[in-house]
Amino acid sequence: MNPSHLLGPVLVLGSGLLGASIGLGLRARGVDVVLSDPSPSAQAVAVDIGAGRALELAEPLNPELVVVAAPPDVSATVVAAALRRYPSAVVVDIASVKFAVLAELRTLVGEDLGLLSRYVGTHPMAGRERSGPVAARGELFNSMPWVLCPSEVSSAHAVKVAHSLAIDLDAVVFRFSPEEHDEAVALVSHLPQIMSSLVASRLAETPAxxxxxxxxxxxxxxRIAASDPSLWVQILGANAPKLLEIMQGVRLDLDRLISTLSAPTAPGARLDLAQLMAEGNAGQSRIPGKHGGPPQQYSWLTVLVDDKPGQIAKLLTEIGEIGVNVEDLRLDHSAGLQVGMVELSVLPSKRVNLVQDLTERGWKVIQ
Structure with a gap:
């Protein structure tokens, strides 16, 4: 067990997916975690899976840190109550919007800068399509971005404790202002959710x-269209100003595409379509590559495997024996045959030899 940076105890208010995952991750470090949730059943499940002990059995409590894992529309209220109830604790929230929470908190605490100095807004960029404590994983935050968004009055001690929380959960720490954070997540998180949901909604009455x-x-x-609608109603509403700016740009692009497709053989139409696709290529190429490094182009190949236990593990074992690192992997299935199609991403310099070696070992590789 690696030593923790936090001394504890840590009080987690909210025992859903993220709150319970924080509890599991900190408990694995030996940190004393106490849980509280408005839902007795959710709290009981989180306790049963080992995410912490119940608050009612831990009083009186003097926590080092309070983590507010509540929905965005109530986060500021819960933060304000925690700041008042635990006067020596640092309080952080993990809501996915930051400016609205801070603005409401300022209204709730008024001019009491002493309270605000113990608060740091944070946002772990991690999650799953499933929700609730039963979906919690202590490793959920491993190598994932965790954004710290201190206000101008957050104390150095409060920022240090918030940083320690992210480090103890093996996250990668970034620091943004609340405004910068909301602008960034509107593009890299909230817009993809909307576009995914809009595409998926077209499937509702599609013939089988x-x-x-x-x-x-x-x-x-x-994939992410399966996310919890009630949570996203709050997120999108709270970050509407930043999101609207981006959506208006998307609308212009859609109007442009609709106009072009209305006359696809008109002079310049094909060029406009090519330019639109090229603009997508250019944007996609800017997404950070492996381990957050510079984008890198990889080569893909597809290997057919029998749809039975152990075949994918055998394939990956043999690729390891060949000495090639798999950069990415996707799995699909044939619509008409009992075979799986494993799509592998490797460095371009490794592709030719890998295809040859796998073929010699009896694997069917689709070039």
Missing amino acids: HALSLAGNGLRDVT
Whole structure:
């Protein structure tokens, strides 16, 4: 067990997916975690899975840190109550919007800068399509971004404690202002959710025989459309000003595309379509690559595997024996055969030899 930076105890207010995952991660470091949730059943499940002990059994409590893992629309209220109830504790929230929470908190605490100095807004950029404590994982935040958004009055001690929380959960720490954070997540998180949901909504009344043709492209685009609607109503509403600016740009692009497709053989139409796709290529190429490094182009190949236990593990073991590192992996299934299609991403310099070696070992590689 690696030593923790936090001394504890840590009080987590909210035992859903993120709150329970924080509890599990800190408990794995030996930190004393106390849990509280408005839902007795959610709290009981979180306690049962080992995310912490119940608050009612831990009083009186003098926590080093209070983590508010509440929905965005009540985060400021819960933060303000925690600041008053635990006068020596640092209080952080993990809501996915930061400016609105801070603005409401300022209204709630008035001119009491002493209270505000113990607060730091944070946002762990991690999650799952599933919700609730049963979906919690102590490793949920490993190598994921965790954004610190201190206000201008947050104390150095409060920022240090918030930083320690992220480090103890093996996250990668970034520091943004609340405004910078909301602008960034509107583009990299909230817009993808909206676009995914809009595409998936087109499928609601699609005939089943048409959906039988779906492949990884549709699955990739619509994966996050399975997210919790009630949570996203709050997130999108709280960050509406930043999101609207981006959506207006998307609307202009859609209007442009609709106009072009209305006359696809008109002079310049094909060029405009090519330019639109090229603009997408340029944007995609700017997404950070492996481990957050510079974007890098990889080569893809597809290997057919029998749809039975152990085949993917065997394939990856043999690739390791060959001495090639798999940079990314996707799995699909044939619509008509009992075979899986494993799409592998490798360095371009490794592709030719890997194809040859796998073929010699009896694997069917689709060039």
